[in-house]
Amino acid sequence: MSALSNAVSILRWLRQHGPEAGVSEVASGLDLPKSTASRVLKDMAAHGLLERDTATARYRVGMLLLEVGRHYGAGQPLLEAADEALAELTRRTGYATGISLLNGIDVVVLRSRAGTHPLRVVTPPGTRGPAWANSTGRNLIARLSDREIARRFTPFPRLERPNAPQSLADLMQRVARARARGYDESDDESLEGVAAVSVAVADPQTGDAVSLYVAFSGLHVDRQRRRALAGMLLEIKASLAARFGDGEADAPRRAHG
Amino acid sequence: MSALSNAVSILRWLRQHGPEAGVSEVASGLDLPKSTASRVLKDMAAHGLLERDTATARYRVGMLLLEVGRHYGAGQPLLEAADEALAELTRRTGYATGISLLNGIDVVVLRSRAGTHPLRVVTPPGTRGPAWANSTGRNLIARLSDREIARRFTPFPRLERPNAPQSLADLMQRVARARARGYDESDDESLEGVAAVSVAVADPQTGDAVSLYVAFSGLHVDRQRRRALAGMLLEIKASLAARFGDGEADAPRRAHG
DNA sequence: GAACTTGGTTCCGGAAAATGGAACGACATT
DNA sequence: AATGTCGTTCCATTTTCCGGAACCAAGTTC
Numbered sequence: 071m072s073a074l075s076n077a078v079s080i081l082r083w084l085r086q087h088g089p090e091a092g093v094s095e096v097a098s099g100l101d102l103p104k105s106t107a108s109r110v111l112k113d114m115a116a117h118g119l120l121e122r123d124t125a126t127a128r129y130r131v132g133m134l135l136l137e138v139g140r141h142y143g144a145g146q147p148l149l150e151a152a153d154e155a156l157a158e159l160t161r162r163t164g165y166a167t168g169i170s171l172l173n174g175i176d177v178v179v180l181r182s183r184a185g186t187h188p189l190r191v192v193t194p195p196g197t198r199g200p201a202w203a204n205s206t207g208r209n210l211i212a213r214l215s216d217r218e219i220a221r222r223f224t225p226f227p228r229l230e231r232p233n234a235p236q237s238l239a240d241l242m243q244r245v246a247r248a249r250a251r252g253y254d255e256s257d258d259e260s261l262e263g264v265a266a267v268s269v270a271v272a273d274p275q276t277g278d279a280v281s282l283y284v285a286f287s288g289l290h291v292d293r294q295r296r297r298a299l300a301g302m303l304l305e306i307k308a309s310l311a312a313r314f315g316d317g318e319a320d321a322p323r324r325a326h327g
Numbered sequence: 328m329s330a331l332s333n334a335v336s337i338l339r340w341l342r343q344h345g346p347e348a349g350v351s352e353v354a355s356g357l358d359l360p361k362s363t364a365s366r367v368l369k370d371m372a373a374h375g376l377l378e379r380d381t382a383t384a385r386y387r388v389g390m391l392l393l394e395v396g397r398h399y400g401a402g403q404p405l406l407e408a409a410d411e412a413l414a415e416l417t418r419r420t421g422y423a424t425g426i427s428l429l430n431g432i433d434v435v436v437l438r439s440r441a442g443t444h445p446l447r448v449v450t451p452p453g454t455r456g457p458a459w460a461n462s463t464g465r466n467l468i469a470r471l472s473d474r475e476i477a478r479r480f481t482p483f484p485r486l487e488r489p490n491a492p493q494s495l496a497d498l499m500q501r502v503a504r505a506r507a508r509g510y511d512e513s514d515d516e517s518l519e520g521v522a523a524v525s526v527a528v529a530d531p532q533t534g535d536a537v538s539l540y541v542a543f544s545g546l547h548v549d550r551q552r553r554r555a556l557a558g559m560l561l562e563i564k565a566s567l568a569a570r571f572g573d574g575e576a577d578a579p580r581r582a583h584g
Numbered sequence: 585g586a587a588c589t590t591g592g593t594t595c596c597g598g599a600a601a602a603t604g605g606a607a608c609g610a611c612a613t614t
Numbered sequence: 615a616a617t618g619t620c621g622t623t624c625c626a627t628t629t630t631c632c633g634g635a636a637c638c639a640a641g642t643t644c
Contacts, residue, residue: 072630073330073602078374081395089398093621103604108622110602117335125532127621131399133435138338139396140453141346142388164443178390186421186443194452196397275382329601330631351591360633365593367631384592 076110077119084131092128139196143180148273148314152282153181155306160185166285168193172210175222177201180280189287191261202241203234205254206281209270212248213279219245234259253300257288264288267296269303274315282306333367334376341388349385396453400437405530405571409539410438412563417442423542425450429467432479434458437537446544448518459498460491460517463538466527469505470536476502491516510557514545521545524553526560531572539563
């Protein structure tokens with residue numbers, strides 16, 4: 071196991087089990103000898119990947135990671151353009167918008183912007199959520215082949231939320247809807263009270279697809295306005311497609327991850 | 328040089344020189360043999376620290392870093408409480424707010440929230456800026472001893488912005504003002520057209536200090552309103568101090584980094 | 585189209601670093 | 615004083631890393 075493996079394992083472990091870790095905790099969690107865990111953590115801290123809480127002697131995520139991590143996706147023209155367009159949309163309408171991307175069966179938020187309308191939840195960049203249980207994720211799932219969808223969602227992941235799809239058939243039905251309409255919507259699925267509409271856009275160069283979304287309170291936005299928002303997203307998508315070659319429009323292609 | 332050193336050097340290099348890098352570029356930039364650069368980059372990508380642009384064969388920051396990095400500072404009670412209070416302030420007043428922290432002679436944004444009033448610039452978490460050229464940074468500098476300030480700012484860093492302090496004496500004068508008033512303000516210094524007021528708060532446990540700021544357009548907010556905002560920040564500071572032991576109020580103590 | 589340049593990869597033996605069991609130190613609890 | 619928890623240090627052994635050199639693939643240039 072290279073030194074890097076250990077360091078990365080620890081980062082992955084931190085991603086799952088919260089932002090703090092002690093030596094023993096990591097050692098048992100990753101099944102490492104205590105001595106190794108102690109040394110690797112110390113090395114990582116010495117290099118700035120982690121920081122040490124002087125009081126508790128526990129380790130925390132380092133500032134370097136914050137600084138570097140925020141550049142994820144920077145410099146990708148499609149992404150930057152989409153982000154700008156969404157910023158404009160938020161300015162005009164006051165709703166929260168963002169961009170996310172499929173990773174396995176999850177979506178990860180790449181960019182986001184809080185709106186001015188009341189919405190308890192904010193999902194800052196780096197947040198991970200169940201792709202099958204919100205519009206943003208399903209849009210990206212919809213770009214996969216049925217075969218691939220079946221593969222990823224067998225067995226079907228359990229999620230204790232009433233409105234979330236509970237079976238592959240259930241999911242495929244909503245995917246079909248998304249494919250038919252060119253956009254998808256969700257309401258009170260993975261996040262309580264949160265509704266959203268979204269569209270998927272792909273970079274024809276790389277084939278990577280991202281999803282642009284507008285999020286709002288499910289209680290305060292009626293069907294008509296949602297449709298209007300979907301329309302605006304579709305416009306943005308069209309303009310991006312015009313600018314970057316295509317965007318999609320054709321048959322399902324591979325999404326990211 | 329351990330494997331970790333190399334990996335971290337590369338991350339630091341990426342932090343400075345933009346989010347993309349090729350093998351030769353890194354090799355010459357860090358004065359490494361090409362073979363080493365190639366191998367290390369590949370290893371990092373294999374572990375998910377970096378990703379590879381399939382088209383250009385260049386490396387980019389990996390998603391893992393985004394996900395882990397966003398947890399920087401998570402779980403620190405003072406920070407969370409301050410963040411919540413600022414969110415409330417933004418909700419009530421519509422101004423952008425945030426939290427930042429001193430690191431050397433820079434400030435790094437930890438949390439931020441865009442406001443509803445027009446402000447071109449957004450400074451998402453992870454953004455680094457010159458501490459001496461905005462209120463947020465000077466507040467934290469003000470907590471250092473004069474001796475330490477002189478040490479850090481000799482020689483005095485050059486910054487081509489008209490309103491920014493241009494000498495140590497210049498800086499000390501504004502620091503004195505900040506110390507006297509308990510808050511600081513800046514207008515059109517490091518960021519064009521951006522003005523801000525801010526206060527510093529310290530965790531008495533760790534001694535680490537952070538700065539809470541409100542940012543707005545210098546053209547659209549008059550003196551009186553700025554004073555009102557400063558008052559609100561001071562209230563937040565007082566309530567945090569009450570909750571967490573002290574906050575500061577006493578003589579300069581060490582700030583972070 | 586042959587010779588260069590530029591960007592990246594692979595090989596492999598010597599050098600250097602990581603590994604992990606064990607012993608140890610510092611606290612708390614019982 | 616004994617026991618448990620948490621972290622560190624030691625050091626012989628193993629493993630990995632290092633880096634010059636050779637190599638490959640695409641362009642450029644003459």
